[in-house]
Amino acid sequence: MSRYDEIKHRAVTTLQRWVANPLSRRMPRQVLLETTGRTSGQPRRTPVGGTRVGQEFWLVSEYGDKSHYVRNIMADPRVRVRIKGTWHTGTAHPVPEDDPRARLKSLPKGNSAMVRLVGTNLLTVRVDLDS
Template identity: 40%
Template sequence: MDFTSAIRRLGRTRWFARIGRAVSGLDRRLQKRTRGRWSVLGKAVLPQLILTTTGRKSGQPREAMLLFARDGADWIVIGSNWGQEHHPAWSLNLLASPHAMVTVHGETTAVVAHLADDDERTRLMPALRAVWPGYDDYAARAGRELRVFVLSPST
């Protein structure tokens, strides 16, 4: 089993999710400094982006490190929040203000987000599961449907 497969397998467990929540801020800072080349786990092996939203209450920029899948020119992200019962703050921010920024490998792109409808969600979930098989486990633990967002480059 290679390193990426092992991480994906461990990622389905509760204890890994707890560790992931604890180190995500450190990982975000490391990835920004290395332009996405390095992660807390070592060389970045999973597709990750930094999503910068506008805080719905503060109006201030808020960053979140997320795994993503691609759908043509769009980035697809899911609000798993590591299997917690509540939706992640970044998803609430996108619902309040869909204009955001995506940074991948040090390159930043302005995007407009929309919440995937049922048909779109059904079509996109296999790509998200291919990146991180634990999403179904997270949804079961959270007891909620995980929000799927499509981030399209602004024109």
């Protein structure tokens, strides 16, 4: 990661952690991804933008395996996703072979634009939802 990307990552994640995410988590229609903290074991809820396709939920991480929620998924892939106010359980999988820029075209436009703007290491994530 270049020095510029590192500074951008720190600035954006600080803004997300302390301002955007706390506000977004309170919005009843915001999609949330709940992972288990890899060191704390506590639930961690992250606002995400994505799309449900059948029994799958697709999203793109801005920072790939540098994102805490991706690291949590790698430690324990069991997750919950809140879609339209309803929680669904599932198993998350990073999909490095998928083209994240192409995937963003099928995801919500506003979120996709922000991911493209601030992202430095895009990574597609698929959640296989339980029935």
